[in-house]
Amino acid sequence: MTDVSEIPGWLATLTELLSTADGVADLDARFLQFGRDVVGAPSVALYSLKPHSLSVQGVATYGVSDFFLSRYEELGRDLDPVLARVLETKLAADNHELMNDEQWRASPLYRQVLHLHSFDYILQIPVLCAGDIAGIAIFAGTARWQGRAQLRSAASAIGRIVGAALTTQRRIDSAERHRDQVVRALDLVDEAVVVTDARTGQRHHNRQATTLLETLGVTHFDDLLAERPRQDGVTTVDLPVSESDRGQLRLSVHSVLADDDPTTTITMLRLHTHGRCDIPEVYSHLLSRRELDVATLVVDGLHDIDIAQRLSISQHTAKQYLKSVYRKLGVGSRVDLVRLVFLRALEDSGE
Incomplete structure (x- = not known):
């Protein structure tokens, strides 16, 4: 049985961290801090996606090499069954829901990319802004990582918290960008x-x-x-x-x-x-x-x-x-x- 006693504390900490973020870049850094220091995940990533096309707009990562990241973008993204499930359902998913450990290690994604860091477990959470996917939060680790079950139980709440914070930051960034444009126009x-x-x-x-x-x-x-x-x-x-x-x-x-x-x-x-x-x-x-x-x-x-x-x-x-x-x-x-x-x-x- 999954011990969920730590989850309320996790969510409170995440809310506090993101609520004081100063811009999207700072929000990314604070989310990585949450994954590393609070959850204890071996690897954490937060992808920002462009509206409609869902192509990558930006990515912040912890616990992976640049080579791994490059290889995932070049080969792994189109092979990723967990990502496909998340984009289709707008719900969090992990590889255990799609296949057993043997099938996972035999999958093209694992053989071509994930084996570089022995990622036996990967959880992907949709970050929703006004009901649309604006990003993907990812936690990954080896079979020895003990916090997987707790994290899976908190996944939906984590996605909602990050989505609300990202929506606010994007509105602030948009307003500030519009203000700066008006100020420049006034000077002309x-x-x-x-x-x-x-x-x-x-x-x-x-x-x-x-x-x-x-x-x-x-x-x-x-x-x-x-x-x-x-x-x-x-x-x-x-x-x-x-x-x-x-x-x-x-x-x-x-x-x-x-x-x-x-x-x-x-x-x-x-x-x-x-x-x-x-x-x-x-x-x-x-x-x-x-x-x-x-x-x-x-x-x-x-x-x-x-x-x-x-x-x-x-x-x-x-x-x-x-x-x-x-x-x-x-x-x-x-x-x-x-x-x-x-x-x-x-x-x-x-x-």
């Missing part, structure tokens, strides 16, 4: 954008916003957001930053509450001129007529879509002209262009 945006999360107290400035606020010396950004949003969730503030007889340099602060999360505010900052501040001759002669038109409208604070409508061109064409302006004047954003033009205007006016 031509506009200065600030995202404020009132629930967590976190705020993200894209590269353009960071440069703009540092240049203007704005240290208390919340002062710009002090005005309460209108009923439609939109706030617009326009304030002077610098002034000369040629006009004003102004900062427009346009904030919008996110539709699906009123605790998140998206703020767009834009420098623009008010009054007469033409593109100085030192820059205008470098530009074509149409590029000069686009640059002038940008300095006036117009969006790409507004520029396109004003000049009767497509928005894509307006963007291309603006990129050409940036390249010729050696600037990287609207903020840089407006500052360049206004500061030159101050110099020309003798201020």
Whole structure:
């Protein structure tokens, strides 16, 4: 009769180990630690499988040589009757359920691969995420390994615990990857954008916003957001930053509450001129007529879509002209262009 007294402790330890994993790679390492130090298995592996195709996405192992692993992937996987049973039924299985010891040692899998480590016993457990197989947990050892029966009794629970932990980690990894992609995209945006999360107290400035606020010396950004949003969730503030007889340099602060999360505010900052501040001759002669038109409208604070409508061109064409302006004047954003033009205007006016 199988002694199952240790199983609750095993499962509690596994849950504790995996619940504090920091990413999928750390989860793999913690599972191997469980198999080695808690269960005492001679060999442990955790395979990650791609959805639908079930091809191998990654593998973490303990207790096998690289040569063994390579040979299993090259020859053994297609010969493995235990794996075939697991993939077919989505249930844990071991070789004792499929054949006796003599048949096992005579099987192609054992003769070509498993004999390298004398694996007389192998248990494979499906790792399920939302009902689909996302991985395979494997424990293997020789005939002398004493913990086989207990492990087999705990197999289904182990699979569920690993599956729940893996599902959580994949969701976290996906969310973090999406966040990083959004952050990179924001840094490529031509506009200065600030995202404020009132629930967590976190705020993200894209590269353009960071440069703009540092240049203007704005240290208390919340002062710009002090005005309460209108009923439609939109706030617009326009304030002077610098002034000369040629006009004003102004900062427009346009904030919008996110539709699906009123605790998140998206703020767009834009420098623009008010009054007469033409593109100085030192820059205008470098530009074509149409590029000069686009640059002038940008300095006036117009969006790409507004520029396109004003000049009767497509928005894509307006963007291309603006990129050409940036390249010729050696600037990287609207903020840089407006500052360049206004500061030159101050110099020309003798201020």
